[in-house]
Amino acid sequence: MQEDTIVSIATPIGKGAISIIRMSGKESLEIALKVFFAKNLKKNNIIPRKMYFGDFKLENNAFEQCLMVFFKNPFSYTGEDVVEFQIHGGVLIAQKVLERCISAGAKMAEPGEFSKRAFINGKITLDKAEAIIGEINAESEGELLSSLQVTNGKLAEKILSAQEDIKLLLAELEVGMDYPDETEETKLKEDVFFRLEEIRKKIDEIIENSKNSKYLHNGINVALIGRTNVGKSSVMNALLGEERAIVTDIQGTTRDQIQGSYFFEGIKINLVDTAGIRETTEKVESIGIEKSKKSLETADVVLFILDGSENMSADDERVLKLLKEKKTNFIVVINKIDKPRKIVNFENEIEISALKSENIEKLKKKIYENVIKNEIDFNKLVLTNERQYEILKEADKKLKKLIEKEIKSETLDVLSIQLKAIWQILGKITGKTENEDIIDLIFSKFCLGK
Ligand SMILES: Nc1nc2c(ncn2[C@@H]2O[C@H](COP(=O)(O)OP(=O)(O)OP(=O)(O)O)[C@@H](O)[C@H]2O)c(=O)[nH]1
Ligand SMILES: [Mg+2]
Structure with a gap:
C-alpha cells in the first residue's frame, strides 16, 4: 500500500x-x-x-x-x-x-494516480488502464467501442498468452543449452520454429484488426485542395452543415487554413480548407498557398475540387500535377453541377453541388470508404492506441527476423536472448515486465481523479 x-x-x-x-x-x-x-x-x-x-x-x-x-x-x-x-x-x-x-x-x-494504484494492487491490467484513458478521452462512438473491448481484458488475455508461450519456449531452450548431448539442436530449432510461427499468428491477427485503429483514435484528415473559386470553402461548409468558412466570388478569399470536423459512421472526419492554389505575387496569399501544399502531406485523403462549369484551367492543371508528383491519395470532386458541365471526365470522380447541397452524403461516404478499406469490426480485438500498436509491430518485426533468419544462423544462446527481448516488448502492453518506467509514463497521461 x-x-x-x-x-x-x-x-x-x-x-x-x-x-x-x-x-x-x-x-x-x-x-x-x-x-x-x-x-x-x-x-x-x-x-x-x-x-x-x-x-x-x-x-x-x-x-x-x-x-x-x-x-x-x-x-x-x-x-x-x-x-x-x-x-x-x-x-x-x-x-x-x-x-x-x-x-x-x-x-x-497526480493524474492517473488512482488507476496506477489499482494497477499496482492487481485490480486492473495495464492495457485495461490504458483503455480507461481511452474511454475518458474517446470522442467518437467508434473509438469508445474499441476502448470497451480492451477494458474487457480480452487483449490482455491474448497477449499474455503469447508471452506465456514465449516463456515455455525459453524454458525449452534453457534445457537444450544445459544438456546439449541429449537434445538434437536441429530438432529443437525446428520445434521452436513452428511454435514461433504460432505466436506470430496471434500477434499478426491483432495487428491486422488494428490497422483502422489510427483512424478510430485520431480521425481521418481530409484536405480540400484546388485553384481559387472552385468552391472549396463552400464544400467545407456543406460537409460541416454550417457556415464555417467565408465564401465569396472573389478569387483568393481563403488565405489561412480553416478547420472543422464532423462524424461519419462513428469516425471523426477532420477537414482543412485551404487557400486556392494559383500563381500570385501577393505576399499573404503566397504564404497561404505554401500552407495548402503542406497540408497535402498530412492528409489521409485530399479532395481535389474542380469547377465543373468551366474547362480545366492552367491553375487546375498545376494542382493536378502537384497531386500526382506527391503521389497523394485524392478524390476528384466536380463541383457546381447545378450549372451545365464543361469540364473533362475523370476516372473515379464524384459530381456535387455545394450550393444546392447535392450529393454531399455521397461524398461523405466516398471519403470514408477511400480511407477505411475494410469494414471496422468493433467485435474484433483492436488496439486502442498507437503506442500499443507500435509495440506490437516492433515485436512482430523481431519475431519475423527470428523466424526467417536468426533461427538458422544463430546459436541457442542468442535465440534465447532475442526471445527474451520479445517477451519484454510484449510486457510493455500487459505490464508483465521488469521495466517500471513505462508504467509511470502511461499513468501520467491519465485524467485527474481516475
Ligand atoms: N453555382 C454554384 N456556385 C457555387 C457552388 N459552390 C460554390 N459556388 C460559388 O463559387 C464562388 C466561390 O466559392 P468559394 O467556396 O469561396 O470558393 P473557394 O474555392 O473557397 O475560393 P478561394 O477561397 O478563393 O480559393 C462563390 O461565389 C460560391 O457561391 C456550386 O455548387 N454551384
Ligand atoms: Mg475559400
Whole structure:
C-alpha cells in the first residue's frame, strides 16, 4: 500500500448535477471523519459500502449536506481504503470539499494516480488502464467501442498468452543449452520454429484488426485542395452543415487554413480548407498557398475540387500535377453541377453541388470508404492506441527476423536472448515486465481523479 492518502474530484468538471470526490489510502477514513459528520457514525462502527447521509464541514465552518461511502481494502477501485463523497451542486462546492480534504491531511492526486494504484494492487491490467484513458478521452462512438473491448481484458488475455508461450519456449531452450548431448539442436530449432510461427499468428491477427485503429483514435484528415473559386470553402461548409468558412466570388478569399470536423459512421472526419492554389505575387496569399501544399502531406485523403462549369484551367492543371508528383491519395470532386458541365471526365470522380447541397452524403461516404478499406469490426480485438500498436509491430518485426533468419544462423544462446527481448516488448502492453518506467509514463497521461 502507498504511503500517502490521495484525493481528487472523480467526476468531469462542470458536467452533471452530482460530483464525486474520491480519497484513497490508509488514512482516508480517518481524514473523512474529521470533516464529515453523520448521526452516530464513528470509525469503529462504520459499515463498508453503506451510504451515509450527513454534513460535510467546509473551511469556513459552513456545512454541506452530502453522501459518504467507505470501501474497505481490498474491495475498492484502487485496492486501498477508499472514501467517496457525493455532493450536489457545481464546481465550486466540489472544489471546496476537495480543499478541505487536503487541509485535513490528504494529498492532491497526480493524474492517473488512482488507476496506477489499482494497477499496482492487481485490480486492473495495464492495457485495461490504458483503455480507461481511452474511454475518458474517446470522442467518437467508434473509438469508445474499441476502448470497451480492451477494458474487457480480452487483449490482455491474448497477449499474455503469447508471452506465456514465449516463456515455455525459453524454458525449452534453457534445457537444450544445459544438456546439449541429449537434445538434437536441429530438432529443437525446428520445434521452436513452428511454435514461433504460432505466436506470430496471434500477434499478426491483432495487428491486422488494428490497422483502422489510427483512424478510430485520431480521425481521418481530409484536405480540400484546388485553384481559387472552385468552391472549396463552400464544400467545407456543406460537409460541416454550417457556415464555417467565408465564401465569396472573389478569387483568393481563403488565405489561412480553416478547420472543422464532423462524424461519419462513428469516425471523426477532420477537414482543412485551404487557400486556392494559383500563381500570385501577393505576399499573404503566397504564404497561404505554401500552407495548402503542406497540408497535402498530412492528409489521409485530399479532395481535389474542380469547377465543373468551366474547362480545366492552367491553375487546375498545376494542382493536378502537384497531386500526382506527391503521389497523394485524392478524390476528384466536380463541383457546381447545378450549372451545365464543361469540364473533362475523370476516372473515379464524384459530381456535387455545394450550393444546392447535392450529393454531399455521397461524398461523405466516398471519403470514408477511400480511407477505411475494410469494414471496422468493433467485435474484433483492436488496439486502442498507437503506442500499443507500435509495440506490437516492433515485436512482430523481431519475431519475423527470428523466424526467417536468426533461427538458422544463430546459436541457442542468442535465440534465447532475442526471445527474451520479445517477451519484454510484449510486457510493455500487459505490464508483465521488469521495466517500471513505462508504467509511470502511461499513468501520467491519465485524467485527474481516475
Ligand atoms: N453555382 C454554384 N456556385 C457555387 C457552388 N459552390 C460554390 N459556388 C460559388 O463559387 C464562388 C466561390 O466559392 P468559394 O467556396 O469561396 O470558393 P473557394 O474555392 O473557397 O475560393 P478561394 O477561397 O478563393 O480559393 C462563390 O461565389 C460560391 O457561391 C456550386 O455548387 N454551384
Ligand atoms: Mg475559400
